[in-house]
Amino acid sequence: MNRHFVNSPTVSPRPFPTQRGEVKPVSKWEAALLITVLLASISVACGVLNLFLRTEHIWSLYLIGAAVMLWLWFVPPLLDRKIHLILRLGLDVGAVAIYVFLIALANRGFGWYLGLALPLILTGGAVVMLLAIALRGRSILTKVTLTIGGMGVFCLFTELFVDRWLTGAWSPAWSLVVLAVCAAIIVPLVIIRRTPSLREEVRRRFHM
Secondary structure, three states: OHHHHHOOOOOOOOOOOOOOOOOOOOOHHHHHHHHHHHHHHHHHHHHHHHHHOOOOOOOHHHHHHHHHHHHHHHHHHHHOOOOOHHHHHHHHHHHHHHHHHHHHHHHOOHHHHHHHHHHHHHHHHHHHHHHHHHOOOOOHHHHHHHHHHHHHHHHHHHHHHHHHHHOOOOOOOHHHHHHHHHHHHHHHHHHHHHOHHHHHHHHHHOOO
């Protein structure tokens, strides 16, 4: 009776597939080509539109620069996931430098680009690269300590470049306050890091 009921044509089919299906993963080359075509189309369209809508500034350079920056950020790592960390960070810093350069080109501001923007970009990139190298394989406490120290150093160089650009001389003020605050945070972190009992207590309380 039960077997007849199961084989009956009036029994409705199952609401889910009986065979497992898998979707073929998207090729990284196809994804890279799609991103490239999309960004190139936006850049060309904005450039052509800027030719017809003439303005005092070349506004299309903002979008073209953003497209170049996004391409350098996403496409090379997508094509080569084993790309070296330093090379990847170098591409990221270069992308930002190119973008700001195009902004300077649109506003005829090569002076502030070479005297202020480019030094800040290169210094920030150098700090990030050094941190990326120093933080590999480190504990969370060490990573936090080095990151805070790197932020303090970057603020010091930021005020240096700004002062030299505006006045021609370096008069450290606010960056020393930031550096002092960073040092005040780093000192207890170093003590905690070198004291096993304190280190374990912090790890346990903050689930590190």
